[in-house]
Amino acid sequence: MSTYRFEALLHPRSVALAGAGEREGSLGRAVLENLRRCGFAGPVFPVNPRHAEVDGAPCFDRVSDLPEAPDLVIVAAPPPVVPGIIEDACRRGAGAAAILTADLGEGPDDPGPRTQAIARAHGLRLLGPNSIGLAVPGRRLNASLLAHMPARGDLALVSQSGTVASGIVEWAARRAVGFSAVLSLGRSADIDVADCLDHFAGDLGTRAILLCLKTVPDARKFMSAARAAARAKPVVVLRIGRRDADGPAPETHTGALAKPDAVYQAAFRRAGLLAVRDLDEMFSAVETLGRQRPFPGKRLAILANGRGIGALAADRLADLGGSLAGITPADGFSGRNPVDLGVDADADAYRHALAPLIADRANDAVLAIHVPTARSGGEAVAAAIADTVRSARASGGRKKPVFAVSLGEGEAASEHLAEAGIPRFATDSDAVEGFLHLVRYREAQDDLMRTPDSLPRDFAPRADEARAIVARALAQGATWLDPVSVVELLAAYDIPSVPLSLAPGIDAAAEAAWPILARGETVALKVVSPDIVHKSDIGGVRLDLTSEADVRAAAREILACARRERPQARIQGFAVQPMVRRGRRRELIAGLAEDPTFGPVVVFGRGGTAVEVIDDRALALPPLDLALASELISRTRVARRLAAYRDVPAVDLRALSLVLVKLAQLAADLPQVRELDLNPLLADDAGAVALDARVRISRAVGMPGRTARGAGHPRFAIRPYPAEWERTMTLRGRPIQVRPVRPEDEGLFATFFHQVTEEDLRLRFFSPVRDFSHTFLARLTQLDYARAIAFVATDVESGAMLGAVRLHADANHTSGEYAILIRSDRKGTGLGFALMRLMIDWARADGLKRVEGSVLPENRPMLAVCRRLGFTVHPDRDDPGVMKVGLEL
Numbered sequence: 001m002s003t004y005r006f007e008a009l010l011h012p013r014s015v016a017l018a019g020a021g022e023r024e025g026s027l028g029r030a031v032l033e034n035l036r037r038c039g040f041a042g043p044v045f046p047v048n049p050r051h052a053e054v055d056g057a058p059c060f061d062r063v064s065d066l067p068e069a070p071d072l073v074i075v076a077a078p079p080p081v082v083p084g085i086i087e088d089a090c091r092r093g094a095g096a097a098a099i100l101t102a103d104l105g106e107g108p109d110d111p112g113p114r115t116q117a118i119a120r121a122h123g124l125r126l127l128g129p130n131s132i133g134l135a136v137p138g139r140r141l142n143a144s145l146l147a148h149m150p151a152r153g154d155l156a157l158v159s160q161s162g163t164v165a166s167g168i169v170e171w172a173a174r175r176a177v178g179f180s181a182v183l184s185l186g187r188s189a190d191i192d193v194a195d196c197l198d199h200f201a202g203d204l205g206t207r208a209i210l211l212c213l214k215t216v217p218d219a220r221k222f223m224s225a226a227r228a229a230a231r232a233k234p235v236v237v238l239r240i241g242r243r244d245a246d247g248p249a250p251e252t253h254t255g256a257l258a259k260p261d262a263v264y265q266a267a268f269r270r271a272g273l274l275a276v277r278d279l280d281e282m283f284s285a286v287e288t289l290g291r292q293r294p295f296p297g298k299r300l301a302i303l304a305n306g307r308g309i310g311a312l313a314a315d316r317l318a319d320l321g322g323s324l325a326g327i328t329p330a331d332g333f334s335g336r337n338p339v340d341l342g343v344d345a346d347a348d349a350y351r352h353a354l355a356p357l358i359a360d361r362a363n364d365a366v367l368a369i370h371v372p373t374a375r376s377g378g379e380a381v382a383a384a385i386a387d388t389v390r391s392a393r394a395s396g397g398r399k400k401p402v403f404a405v406s407l408g409e410g411e412a413a414s415e416h417l418a419e420a421g422i423p424r425f426a427t428d429s430d431a432v433e434g435f436l437h438l439v440r441y442r443e444a445q446d447d448l449m450r451t452p453d454s455l456p457r458d459f460a461p462r463a464d465e466a467r468a469i470v471a472r473a474l475a476q477g478a479t480w481l482d483p484v485s486v487v488e489l490l491a492a493y494d495i496p497s498v499p500l501s502l503a504p505g506i507d508a509a510a511e512a513a514w515p516i517l518a519r520g521e522t523v524a525l526k527v528v529s530p531d532i533v534h535k536s537d538i539g540g541v542r543l544d545l546t547s548e549a550d551v552r553a554a555a556r557e558i559l560a561c562a563r564r565e566r567p568q569a570r571i572q573g574f575a576v577q578p579m580v581r582r583g584r585r586r587e588l589i590a591g592l593a594e595d596p597t598f599g600p601v602v603v604f605g606r607g608g609t610a611v612e613v614i615d616d617r618a619l620a621l622p623p624l625d626l627a628l629a630s631e632l633i634s635r636t637r638v639a640r641r642l643a644a645y646r647d648v649p650a651v652d653l654r655a656l657s658l659v660l661v662k663l664a665q666l667a668a669d670l671p672q673v674r675e676l677d678l679n680p681l682l683a684d685d686a687g688a689v690a691l692d693a694r695v696r697i698s699r700a701v702g703m704p705g706r707t708a709r710g711a712g713h714p715r716f717a718i719r720p721y722p723a724e725w726e727r728t729m730t731l732r733g734r735p736i737q738v739r740p741v742r743p744e745d746e747g748l749f750a751t752f753f754h755q756v757t758e759e760d761l762r763l764r765f766f767s768p769v770r771d772f773s774h775t776f777l778a779r780l781t782q783l784d785y786a787r788a789i790a791f792v793a794t795d796v797e798s799g800a801m802l803g804a805v806r807l808h809a810d811a812n813h814t815s816g817e818y819a820i821l822i823r824s825d826r827k828g829t830g831l832g833f834a835l836m837r838l839m840i841d842w843a844r845a846d847g848l849k850r851v852e853g854s855v856l857p858e859n860r861p862m863l864a865v866c867r868r869l870g871f872t873v874h875p876d877r878d879d880p881g882v883m884k885v886g887l888e889l
Contacts, residue, residue: 002225002811003199005125008095009191010136010181010199012071013042015143016063016094018085019077019101020046020054027076027100030145031133038135038142038149045070047085048077062088069093074133074143076100082129083114090122098143099128099186116189131186132162135169137179138205144184153178155290156200158193159212160185161240164279168210171283176418177290180206192217194225198811201229208289210282211237211273216264219598219717223271223621224786225811230272231448234294234441236285237273239264252533252675252694254603257617258593266619267598267717270628272444274437281433284425288434291423292401297364298439299325300432301357302338304369305345305376310338313369313405313428322436325363330356337363344375347384354385358392358400365401367431378406382413386420401438405431447631448782459494461662463669466492470672470697480530481695483575490693493662495678497690498580502528504573506555510548512576522546522579525554526692527562531569533694536609538565544579551576580691584648585682586641589617590659592667592676599715600667602660606638607680622664623720625743629657629664642683649685656688668720671700719785725842731830734795736802738838741790746777748792752801757824763859764821766882780806787813789842791835802826805835807843807851815850816843820862833865840869844889852886 015035019028028046032054035044046054049061060066063073063085073089075082075097082101089097097119104112112129119126127134133144137152145162150169155177159165162184169182180203183196193213200206209229216222229235242261268275276282300317302324304310314324314337329335339357341349350368357366370381382404389402404424406413417424425431469489473481481489483500490497503509513523527540535541539561542554555574562571589607592600598621605617618635620628633639633656644650659681667673675696682689700714726739753761753772761769783790790806803822810816818839822832843851854876855862863873866885876882 002195002813003202004812005095005123006195006199008071009098009125009127009134010141011139012096012141014045014068014070014072015040015042015141016045016047016066016070016073016089017143018047018063018073018075018089020048020059021051022054027145031074031076031100031143034142034144034146034149039140040142041140043068063094064088064092066092071095072143073097074100075128079104079111082111083118086115086124086126087118090118090124094124096125096127098131098133099126099189100131100133100145101128102130102186104129104187112187112189119190126190127183128186129189130162132165132184134184135179135182137181144182146182148173150182151176151178152180153290154180154205154207155210155286156180156196156203156206156208157182157210157212158185158196158200159183160188160193160214161212162186164212164238164240167279168212168282168286171279172286172290175287175290175414175424177286188217192221194218194221195811197222197225197229197235201225201232202811206233207293208234208236210286210289211235212282213237213239214241216267216597219267220719220786223267223598223717224719224784226268226271226273227448227784228787230444234289234438235271235273236276236282236289236437237268238276238279238282239268252591252593252677252696253589253611253679254591254677255593255675256612257589257603257605257615258595258601258619260595260597262617262619263595263598263601263621266601267621269444270621270718272448274441274444276437280430284430284434285437287425287430288403288423288437291418291421292403292438294438294442294445295364295401296442298323298443299362299364300435301325301327301360301363301366302369303341303350303353303357303366304338304371305341305349305373306343306371307338307340309369309371309407309428310340313367313432314338316429316432317436320432320436322432322439327357328360328362330360343371343373345370345381346376347380350381351384351388354388354402355392358388358402363400365403365435367403367405367428367435369405369407369428369431371407379412379416382406382416382424386416386422389420389422401435403431403435456658459658459662461494461665461669462492466666466670470670473697474672474699478530479696479698480533481697482530482572483526483528486693486695489666489695490690493666495659495662495690496687497678497693498577501576502573503576506552506559506574509555509574509576510551513545513548513551516576516578517547519578523551524577524579525551525558526575526577527558528572528575529562529566529569530572532562532566534609538562580682580689582682583684585684586638586651587680588638588656588683588688589677589679590663590681591678592663592673593619594674594715598717602632602664602667604632604660605636611679620660621717622667623716623718624661624664626654626657626661629660632660633657651683652685652687656683659688668716671714672697674698722785722789725789725791725838727838728796729834731834735797736793736831737796738791738793738835740785741781741783741792741804741806743778743782745781745792746774748794748801749777749780749804752804752823755823755825756821760821760824760827763856763862764819766854766856780804787811789839789846791838791842793831793835803831803835805832805839807839809846809848813846814848815852816848818851818853827861832862833868836865836869840887840889848889850886850888852884855883855885857881857883 021028045066046059051059069092073094135142135144142149165184200209302313327335327337372378484502487500501512503512523545525542545551587607590604602620616637620632642651677694678690680691788808792804793802805820807816807818871885871887876884
């Protein structure tokens with residue numbers, strides 16, 4: 001349901017409290033006191049059949065007895081009566097309910113599922129159960145078990161853990177940090193993290209979102225909402241229970257490397273979220289985001305009254321990958337960073353030093369650190385810092401971020417800094433982390449808007465051939481592809497691997513080795529068994545064999561080892577391959593793993609038999625493009641060894657990135673592939689080749705609780721490129737290709753816009769458009785296919801773009817708003833009508849109920865197309881200068 005009826009939850013006009021009472025320590029008593037203490041403006045109706053009145057107010061037996069329909073019902077009653085309360089609330093017309101009651105159960109006859117079914121049938125939104133409630137300071141609403149009413153501010157806090165939410169609120173209260181809303185989700189029978197992200201992403205009163213979560217019930221829904229929210233404002237996420245085991249034990253190296261917490265971190269990174277590790281780091285992020293907006297740049301200037309404390313901050317900055325700024329030489333400055341004012345520096349010294357640093361274009365932010373001394377009072381220094389920052393902002397120049405550390409100082413110093421909107425930290429380490437939170441948020445935004453390189457035109461995987469290979473193996477009851485099938489599968493995706501022959505016995509192995517030996521090469525011999533995944537563990541590999549006699553002897557030794565170490569294993573024979581010398585090649589690992597929450601994951605890192613011990617790896621959610629694949633490689637330690645050093649040439653990073661893109665495409669095409677290992681994957685300046693590979697398969701199934709619309713991989717957390725919607729049509733005798741937009745289409749759009757008249761641009765964007773910046777174009781071409789689509793039409797012969805239509809679904813995925821633009825010289829050819837019909841077909845297939853749009857009255861051709869397609873047309877009630885068009889599907 002997403003944001004449906006969130007108004008009733010967060011902005012209620014009236015509240016009913018089911019389970020209200022006067023007993024000290026009861027849920028009902030605590031919530032009622034909080035509701036009254038915060039000064040909620042609307043009526044609060046106590047509901048409890050055992051009381052005639054509560055605290056002097058009349059008490060009602062049932063919600064259905066209330067004199068008016070409450071927007072919000074707070075439930076603090078015993079589990080058995082909760083379904084009845086929710087049913088009463090639905091009958092009375094309530095919009096939302098927050099269930100504080102715990103232990104509702106999960107069985108079919110338990111109160112939990114019955115409550116959920118009743119609410120869903122009537123469209124009532126549920127917060128909880130096992131929630132501690134919600135608070136909206138701007139509405140003077142505290143329907144929660146929080147110890148204190150949060151201060152009013154512009155941070156939204158959404159937490160699955162009530163105790164963590166309480167801790168953050170208490171910390172914020174001591175720091176004068178305020179919230180637009182605080183929500184405790186509990187067990188999330190209905191309203192979940194994704195719903196809250198969708199709401200607060202569009203909330204004008206919220207500048208940043210703080211998340212505390214343990215699990216994600218619907219990965220695709222979460223990723224779609226998180227990516228949309230992160231494009232709009234900073235989102236900080238703290239995951240608890242990171243070390244908890246999750247899912248069955250993996251059977252491949254890549255599976256072992258894809259630990260659940262690492263996958264969560266990869267998902268957060270892909271969505272553009274700022275992940276923090278603990279409450280200290282979360283508090284640091286709250287302090288920063290509560291007072292400072294994101295800014296461009298990452299160069300930090302450090303000002304301190306002591307060389308040692310300044311050096312500590314600089315060291316911490318270096319440890320965390322930050323950048324120390326240069327200092328423009330000036331009066332009193334030597335150009336060294338950190339700037340040391342000396343142990344006796346007073347308020348005037350800070351004032352005179354800070355002003356030029358704020359004005360200096362060689363840095364992007366300033367950190368001012370003060371350690372109290374007998375000759376330097378902290379309150380006076382804090383006041384001087386605050387005054388200097390205010391003066392700099394008032395001068396009309398750039399509002400440069402300033403962070404402050406005031407060690408051991410009291411509330412007075414903190415108040416001076418807070419009133420000036422300066423983030424204040426207890427230690428230099430916290431301050432550096434706070435600074436880097438904003439740097440990384442800005443970098444994440446840049447990554448989200450980065451245009452990937454185009455894939456090679458000749459990359460066309462033979463997906464049907466690959467599907468046949470996997471289907472044949474599944475029909476035979478296999479759970480692992482045999483080595484020959486693995487090589488054929490990789491070849492279908494043009495992933496280089498070493499040629500292989502499958503020999504059923506000792507003599508056959510010697511015979512298969514002869515052509516290799518005759519070329520003067522040596523042989524690698526490996527056992528083949530569906531029950532032996534890691535062959536080297538049982539002595540199942542022999543290398544550098546130089547004769548047929550050596551091959552026979554090695555085969556006998558391998559069989560003896562296999563029977564001794566794995567007596568029940570089924571031995572199918574031997575894999576015979578030519579030896580590939582490592583030489584200057586780097587030994588890597590790449591592959592696919594299966595996560596129980598997020599589905600397929602691409603894994604890359606340092607390879608070999610000890611990959612789990614070395615644990616040098618990075619993960620990413622597919623689908624991938626070349627930019628994302630390159631970024632994935634750069635996050636490993638082994639990435640530094642891929643560059644040139646001494647007489648060793650650099651690895652062909654584009655070829656290596658392309659292997660990862662191909663693996664991601666394989667995962668999209670073949671849901672039956674559950675784990676895939678390329679280990680070792682050898683890479684050098686000539687490319688990459690897989691020395692050994694294994695593939696685990698099973699029947700494709702979806703993920704529990706997942707919302708999966710449309711075609712494609714049922715377990716993908718990010719909806720992949722919908723290739724099945726590519727079309728070729730003929731208009732007036734000319735072939736035209738129509739396909740979904742891809743991120744690398746940015747250049748295509750840039751050229752297209754220069755071929756559209758200013759008047760047609762005005763009709764499309766409702767105002768003159770002349771600046772087609774990278775950010776503008778990226779927003780048109782980088783789509784989340786789970787909630788938006790754009791089709792681009794190109795001329796088959798020239799490749800030129802002729803037009804595009806786009807549709808963006810609302811957060812509830814019930815309606816979508818369209819927009820269309822045709823190249824000015826191709827208007828009147830029927831292209832607009834064809835694109836509109838294709839867009840409508842997508843909307844129906846995607847489960848939307850309505851398509852609508854806004855059209856200027858003078859755009860008569862567009863209005864005519866809409867009428868032909870069955871749209872209703874009427875003036876916009878809010879803007880008479882615009883026509884609203886709509887089509888019920």
